[in-house]
Amino acid sequence: MMRILILGGTGAMGVHVSELLAEAGHEVVVTSRRARVSDIPGVSYVKGNAKETGFLSGLLTNQWDAIIDFMVWSTDEFKARASGFLNSTSQYVFTSSYRVYADLPVITEDSPRLLDVIGNPEYLATDEYALAKARCENMLFDSGKSNWTIVRPAITYDGTGRFQLAVHEADAWLWRALRGIPVPVPQVMLTKQATMTWGGDVARMIALLVGNPKAMGEAFTVSTSEHMTWKQIVGIYQTVVPTLDVRDCDMAGFERAHGAVWQIRYDRMYNRVVDNTKVLNATGLRQTQLATLPDGLTSQLKQYLSSGKQPTMNGIGRQARFDRLTGGTPTLKYAAANGPTTLAKFLVRRYIK
Numbered sequence: 203m204m205r206i207l208i209l210g211g212t213g214a215m216g217v218h219v220s221e222l223l224a225e226a227g228h229e230v231v232v233t234s235r236r237a238r239v240s241d242i243p244g245v246s247y248v249k250g251n252a253k254e255t256g257f258l259s260g261l262l263t264n265q266w267d268a269i270i271d272f273m274v275w276s277t278d279e280f281k282a283r284a285s286g287f288l289n290s291t292s293q294y295v296f297t298s299s300y301r302v303y304a305d306l307p308v309i310t311e312d313s314p315r316l317l318d319v320i321g322n323p324e325y326l327a328t329d330e331y332a333l334a335k336a337r338c339e340n341m342l343f344d345s346g347k348s349n350w351t352i353v354r355p356a357i358t359y360d361g362t363g364r365f366q367l368a369v370h371e372a373d374a375w376l377w378r379a380l381r382g383i384p385v386p387v388p389q390v391m392l393t394k395q396a397t398m399t400w401g402g403d404v405a406r407m408i409a410l411l412v413g414n415p416k417a418m419g420e421a422f423t424v425s426t427s428e429h430m431t432w433k434q435i436v437g438i439y440q441t442v443v444p445t446l447d448v449r450d451c452d453m454a455g456f457e458r459a460h461g462a463v464w465q466i467r468y469d470r471m472y473n474r475v476v477d478n479t480k481v482l483n484a485t486g487l488r489q490t491q492l493a494t495l496p497d498g499l500t501s502q503l504k505q506y507l508s509s510g511k512q513p514t515m516n517g518i519g520r521q522a523r524f525d526r527l528t529g530g531t532p533t534l535k536y537a538a539a540n541g542p543t544t545l546a547k548f549l550v551r552r553y554i555k
Contacts, residue, residue, distance in 0.1 A: 204413055207291070208232045214362040215297075215355075216272050218247050218405030223412065241423035258283065262290040268412050270295040277329050280338040288347050295412060298339055298355040300397075300423055301332040301465070305472040309420050311354075311480050316338075316468055330363045330464045339421070348419030353408055356476055359498070360401035361505035363513060367439065367448075368392070368432050369462055369470045374514035374524070379439075379446035380512060381536075384528040386451040386459070392433040393467075395473040399426045400493040400502065410485035422481040426492045429475045438496055442503045451527040459523035502527070537538035 206223055208216055220230045224244030231246055232238075235406050238247040250257035252273055269291040275283070287294045289309040301508045304314045317336035320326065326333070342350045368391050375385045407424040411417040440446045447449040461510075482488065493501075515521060521533045 206230050206268045206270065206271045206412065207261060207264075207266045208272065209258075209444070210272035210274075211270065212238070212247075213272065214360045214364055214406055215358065215408075216270075218360075218402050219408050222405055222409040226409070228267075233257075235517045253279070259286070264290065265289040267287070268293040268295060269407070270297075270412065273298050274331075275334070275338060277334050277337040280334075280341060284338075284341045284345065288342075288345055288349060291338055292349055293412065293418065294342075295408065296338065296342060296350060296352050297331065298335040298352050298354045300354045300425065300476065301469050302339065302354060302476065303370055305468075307473070308475050308477050309423060310477045311423055314524050320441045320468070325464055325468070327458045328464070332464070332468065340544075349412055350419065351417040352421035353411065354423045354425075355404050356397045356399055356420060356423065356474065358399050358401045359403050359551060361502040361509070362401075363506055363511060364401065365499070365503060366398070367436065368396075369460060369466050371516075373513040374520065375446070376443070376511045377515050378521070378524070378533075379443050382445045382447070383447040383525075383532040384447045385526050386456060386527040387448050388453045388456050389450040390429050390453065392436065392448070393431055393471055394433055394471060395475050396435060396475045396478055397425055397427075397429045398435070398495055398499070399424075399473050400498040403492045407481050407483070408483055408486065410487070411481075414483040414484060418478075420484075422484065423476055423478060424481055425476045425478050426495070427476055427489055427515045428492075429476045430495055435474070435495070435499070438499045439503065442507070449528045455527055459520065461520065498511040 206228050208220055208230060210216060211220055216232065220232055223230050224242055228244065230244055231248055233252045234247045234249055235251050237249050239247050239336060242244055252258050269287055300309065302315045303309050304316050304319045306313050313405050317333050325526050339352055342352065357366055363374045378385050404424050436448050454474050457466055462487055489520065517534060525531055525533055
């Protein structure tokens with residue numbers, strides 16, 4: 203039995219991992235910013251914000267068999283904490299991202315990373331997600347220790363509402379689709395290959411790397427090897443949500459409307475095809491044991507919608523800008539229903555900015 207600490211483990215991925223580890227007989231302690239009571243034997247929660255130095259330091263005074271870190275750290279934040287993580291556990295599992303990789307026909311763990319090859323000084327001057335993850339990885343590489351494991355998930359989906367369409371999250375595309383409102387996506391983006399993995403499969407890979415001697419001092423892309431174009435993924439979504447209407451739009455206008463310019467240019471406009479041989483060999487899993495993309499997406503989206511849950515409208519300004527790309531004011535009545543302040547914000551975004 204191992205005693206395992208999970209930081210930021212109340213999201214969908216962390217919940218899956220904690221359940222799997224508890225089922226394997228381990229004692230799992232999960233941090234949570236609000237009080238929680240576990241109904242899973244072997245899983246307990248400790249209330250506190252893992253980004254607060256005092257709370258985290260108190261946890262790290264203990265010696266853990268493994269620490270699994272799902273937190274999102276800036277480079278400076280991680281620099282202040284990395285040695286504490288490595289000194290407090292036999293295995294520190296750092297959750298990175300497949301977004302650290304540069305543009306390649308097929309991604310392996312030895313593939314070049316954006317941080318190492320990109321030539322855009324404006325981008326390199328930021329601490330954008332993909333760069334921050336790679337810089338945090340470097341601190342582990344340069345630590346002089348090998349009691350760490352880096353996991354790099356590709357895009358994940360699950361029945362809690364995590365469903366992506368190109369660069370859109372569900373609170374953008376699914377919210378619009380369920381109301382028959384067009385979703386803007388440049389046609390050229392729909393031709394790009396995407397790799398999407400059911401969150402339960404990613405969690406299983408991570409759980410099987412915990413306490414695994416093959417994982418020490420290694421990085422793994424935790425993902426299926428199956429890939430499809432975003433256009434094909436739209437087709438899968440439409441079998442469940444037939445009101446999904448994807449409209450072509452100008453790329454420059456789309457970047458301005460969405461805002462995630464670096465993610466668009468340095469991820470979603472790349473073909474993302476993953477070779478997952480390394481993680482399969484280390485965990486003993488086979489590709490045939492992983493959910494297929496059509497079956498997984500369909501079942502998880504149906505599960506989410508049948509539960510009565512629906513994504514909430516997030517970012518009225520962004521929705522207004524999407525209306526400008528697709529024409530009309532279809533979200534106007536939803537803005538008005540949320541009060542005069544929201545309506546005013548919508549009108550400013552739609553007609554002025």
